[in-house]
Amino acid sequence: MRFTLRQLQVFVSVAQHESVSRAAESLALSQSATSTSLTELERQSDCQLFDRVGKRLSLNALGHQLLPQAVALLDQAKEIERLLSGKSSFGSLNLGATLTVGNYLATLLIGNFMQSHPECRVSLHVRNTAHIVQQIAHYELDLGLIEGDCQHPDIEVQPWVEDELTVFCAPQHPLAKRGSATLEQLTQEAWILREQGSGTRLTFDQAMRHHPQSLNVRLELEHTEAIKRAVESGLGIGCISRLALRDAFRRGSLVAVDTPELDLRRQFYFIWHKQKYQTSAMREFLEQCQALTAGVTRSDEIVLPPIV
Structure with missing residues (x-):
């Protein structure tokens, strides 16, 4: 050789x-x-x-x-x-996740995985969908967990669990009392949205694509927590995953606004390079994620085990 x-x-x-x-x-x-x-x-x-x-x-x-x-x-x-060398085959796992998955699911999933395999070295890179897809395509990551569309010819895409965005506002906002809004009413509001290139923004733009009137986008932010704080402050209304909002809805610091004219459903996916060798750690992590979400119809219904 x-x-x-x-x-x-x-x-x-x-x-x-x-x-x-x-x-x-x-x-x-x-x-x-x-x-x-x-x-x-x-x-x-x-x-x-x-x-x-x-x-x-x-x-x-x-x-x-x-x-x-x-x-x-x-x-x-x-x-x-x-x-x-007498060690387990779970050497390392290099993961990438988009912001919603990374901030509200991935860290707890990784914690659960590391409880079972403490010898495995796990790293997590949290970026938007476009960046994660690019890193998978260049073999910089073993596995990606994304919330946006991926059409890259070299990447395998496997559906995981359904997610849904929701429009929301501060409790003192007029829409909070109404509880719902038409498309016409939505176009009259100031918006706080995710940046272009994110899966969340892509889903939102697709849902709004048939409405000819442009929106008043006051702020574009890269982090869901920043969007929540801006909406709580009364700067406008937002639209992000229900998963990211479930604690705020329970506390009453933010209020969901029903939008029957908008289809805001989407899918979370696993992605990996088609030609990449699947290590034992990759296979085990995928199996654990699927086991934890078995029977769940939407991401905000996932009950994750506590990490002790």
């Missing part, structure tokens, strides 16, 4: 960072050692894996073919290494 696992590790890191210096930093190697390893891999195989434009390295066609196989082989090698 003319290549080593270290050479493949360097290749994958350079492919992900598109830079030898950044790859060297992530692998705790010198830039010289990283460059030499990549050069040797290409020389021994008599092929070129990158197009070099200045200091930037971009995968060529052969490099794109090699990347998923190299990532899968390295993942399997890590599992073999742990088994040979």
Whole structure:
């Protein structure tokens, strides 16, 4: 065999960072050692894996073919290494979640998983849907939990549990007394919404797409908690997941507004790269998530076990 696992590790890191210096930093190697390893891999195989434009390295066609196989082989090698050292195969799990899932479900799901597998190192990256999809596509994450649409040809999408957005306002707002609103009434209000690129904003925009009148969007914010605080302060009305609002509704600090003319239902999904090797940790985490939501019809009905 003319290549080593270290050479493949360097290749994958350079492919992900598109830079030898950044790859060297992530692998705790010198830039010289990283460059030499990549050069040797290409020389021994008599092929070129990158197009070099200045200091930037971009995968060529052969490099794109090699990347998923190299990532899968390295993942399997890590599992073999742990088994040979007498440890469980649950080495690490690199998760990504969109903001609603990440803030209100993922941390508790991870806690439950780590109670069963304390030896597993778990990391969680919370970003909007567009960022999580991009990271999965570049093999930077093992598994994603998203609330938006994903049409990427290289990504496997598995439905998880249904979610629903709801329009809401402060208790002192006139809509709170009415309890419901028509589309015409909604267009007269100031709105506090999630940013473009988020799954929440995409669902909201799709629900409003047949209404020709533009909305008065006063603020666009990246965090649901910030939106809740702004609405509580009387700056406008909002629309986010019922899951993110259930505690505020129980306290009475925010009030739901029924909108019978809007379809605000959506789906939470699991996503992973189609060519990525599924580790034991990935499979177990998926099974635990599905077991915890079995029989649940909507995300805000999920009852998560306490983490002790």
